[in-house]
Amino acid sequence: MLDSLKSGLRAAIKKIVSSGAVDEALIKELAKDVQRALLQSDVNVKFVFEITKNLEERSLKETPPPGLSRKDHIVKILYDELAKLLGAEDEFSFKPGITNKVLMLGIQGSGKTTITAKLAKFLTKQGYRVAVIGADTYRPGALTQLRTMCEKANAEVYGEESNKDSPDIVKNGLKHFEGQNFDVIIIDTAGRHKEEKELLEEMTRISKVANPDLALLVIDGTIGQQCYNQAEAFHKTVPVGGIIITKLDSSAKGGGALAAAAATGAKIMYIGTGERIDDLEKFSPTRFVGRLLGMGDIQALLDMAKRLETEGNEERLKRITHGKMNMEDFYFQIDEATKAGGLRNILENMPGMSGMVKEDQLEQQEERMEKWRYIIQSMTKEEKADPDLINASRVKRLARGSGWPEHEVKELLKAYKNSKSMMKASKGRQLQGMLRKMGLG
Ligand SMILES: Nc1nc2c(ncn2[C@@H]2O[C@H](COP(=O)(O)OP(=O)(O)OP(=O)(O)O)[C@@H](O)[C@H]2O)c(=O)[nH]1
Numbered sequence: 001m002l003d004s005l006k007s008g009l010r011a012a013i014k015k016i017v018s019s020g021a022v023d024e025a026l027i028k029e030l031a032k033d034v035q036r037a038l039l040q041s042d043v044n045v046k047f048v049f050e051i052t053k054n055l056e057e058r059s060l061k062e063t064p065p066p067g068l069s070r071k072d073h074i075v076k077i078l079y080d081e082l083a084k085l086l087g088a089e090d091e092f093s094f095k096p097g098i099t100n101k102v103l104m105l106g107i108q109g110s111g112k113t114t115i116t117a118k119l120a121k122f123l124t125k126q127g128y129r130v131a132v133i134g135a136d137t138y139r140p141g142a143l144t145q146l147r148t149m150c151e152k153a154n155a156e157v158y159g160e161e162s163n164k165d166s167p168d169i170v171k172n173g174l175k176h177f178e179g180q181n182f183d184v185i186i187i188d189t190a191g192r193h194k195e196e197k198e199l200l201e202e203m204t205r206i207s208k209v210a211n212p213d214l215a216l217l218v219i220d221g222t223i224g225q226q227c228y229n230q231a232e233a234f235h236k237t238v239p240v241g242g243i244i245i246t247k248l249d250s251s252a253k254g255g256g257a258l259a260a261a262a263a264t265g266a267k268i269m270y271i272g273t274g275e276r277i278d279d280l281e282k283f284s285p286t287r288f289v290g291r292l293l294g295m296g297d298i299q300a301l302l303d304m305a306k307r308l309e310t311e312g313n314e315e316r317l318k319r320i321t322h323g324k325m326n327m328e329d330f331y332f333q334i335d336e337a338t339k340a341g342g343l344r345n346i347l348e349n350m351p352g353m354s355g356m357v358k359e360d361q362l363e364q365q366e367e368r369m370e371k372w373r374y375i376i377q378s379m380t381k382e383e384k385a386d387p388d389l390i391n392a393s394r395v396k397r398l399a400r401g402s403g404w405p406e407h408e409v410k411e412l413l414k415a416y417k418n419s420k421s422m423m424k425a426s427k428g429r430q431l432q433g434m435l436r437k438m439g440l441g
């Protein structure tokens with residue numbers, strides 16, 4: 001998926017990471033590389049320039065937060081700017097106590113019928129009562145296709161084989177389902193390729209009858225740049241409340257996804273990743289961009305950067321880097337580094353960090369953390385503030401209190417002392433340095 005964009009962006013990042021010092025020329029070069037990669041993947045020119053302009057300006061102006069190197073910070077900015085375009089994650093907000101009407105929009109073959117069935121199943125599984133209306137009077141066998149697919153979702157389909165008046169079918173369908181306490185009614189519509197004007201007019205008429213609570217635009221992820229105009233045209237006709245991109249399992253260019261989101265201001269909510277009824281994924285902008293940049297889910301790194309940015313932690317980092325770390329600071333450090341579920345993945349893929357963290361080491365570290373958590377909990381306030389107080393008899397007490405043997409307590413104290421003195425020596429500004437000093441590298 002998204003191969004050319006992926007390789008273009010990754011090459012750009014690699015250049016940054018493998019360069020010597022970061023200077024203006026290098027940042028400008030990065031912006032150019034990113035520009036080229038995005039344009040080649042059919043992202044709309046306007047957005048390409050917006051992204052790269054922000055990337056350049058922010059990279060030159062902003063100081064990296066404590067814990068992130070300049071290079072990592074630039075990568076984070078690139079990530080931010082791409083994710084910003086896609087918006088935050090969006091979820092259905094169906095109103096309780098009423099029947100929410102969802103109108104599907106999209107051109108021929110975009111995947112409306114498939115998505116209708118996928119959503120019917122997905123929402124039913126979430127506990128919603130879902131019904132479907134088939135209002136495609138163009139495609140031969142449209143209703144049969146819809147019924148066959150919706151059978152797998154156990155959703156009732158209303159349709160009229162011989163009626164050619166789609167707004168009329170919608171009206172009759174809504175009447176048919178009235179009073180049956182459905183939470184959601186999904187209306188599958190026709191798509192026509194060439195006669196866009198007629199299609200949009202038909203959607204206007206259906207929309208008047210249906211008065212939808214949500215119009216979902218279904219876009220074929222393989223079509224690239226055309227996405228923008230298509231999305232814009234639909235949005236002008238019936239305001240689009242959410243976007244679903246289909247066929248992202250094939251060799252989609254993916255830039256179109258960015259473009260469609262930008263054209264309507266609506267969020268991409270779900271993606272179709274195959275022809276089977278369960279091939280529906282919730283769309284996550286962070287994961288999408290993370291995948292693009294080859295960093296797995298970058299969210300954990302961002303969360304950490306955010307945590308490190310907060311004031312309290314700055315104090316803490318000052319203490320740590322000045323060799324004044326106490327036991328709680330020590331614990332905080334390892335905890336940050338070992339929020340490994342997400343971090344593991346990120347560190348592996350993070351520019352400049354790949355190969356640094358080995359799987360079994362992380363696992364060992366997680367186990368050790370678990371023990372240390374108990375031991376530290378058994379310490380008094382004074383001991384936490386000044387671990388040097390912990391003499392042989394206190395070690396015995398801590399071992400008893402935590403349920404771990406004495407040598408584990410001693411190992412914790414040794415790791416703490418090591419870390420403290422090495423931090424002091426290195427002034428450990430960088431996360432990378434931090435991890436290595438703690439024995440993770
Ligand atoms: N690989 C893949 N194929 C898909 C996906 N979604 C839909 N398709 C296929 O794309 C084709 C068109 O899908 P439909 O759901 O019929 O599209 P539509 O928008 O209802 O088409 P019209 O009714 O003609 O407007 C079908 O062959 C689907 O199996 C997907 O996520 N991945």
Ligand SMILES: [Mg+2]
Pocket residue numbers: 112113114136139142188189190191
């Ligand atoms: Mg269809």
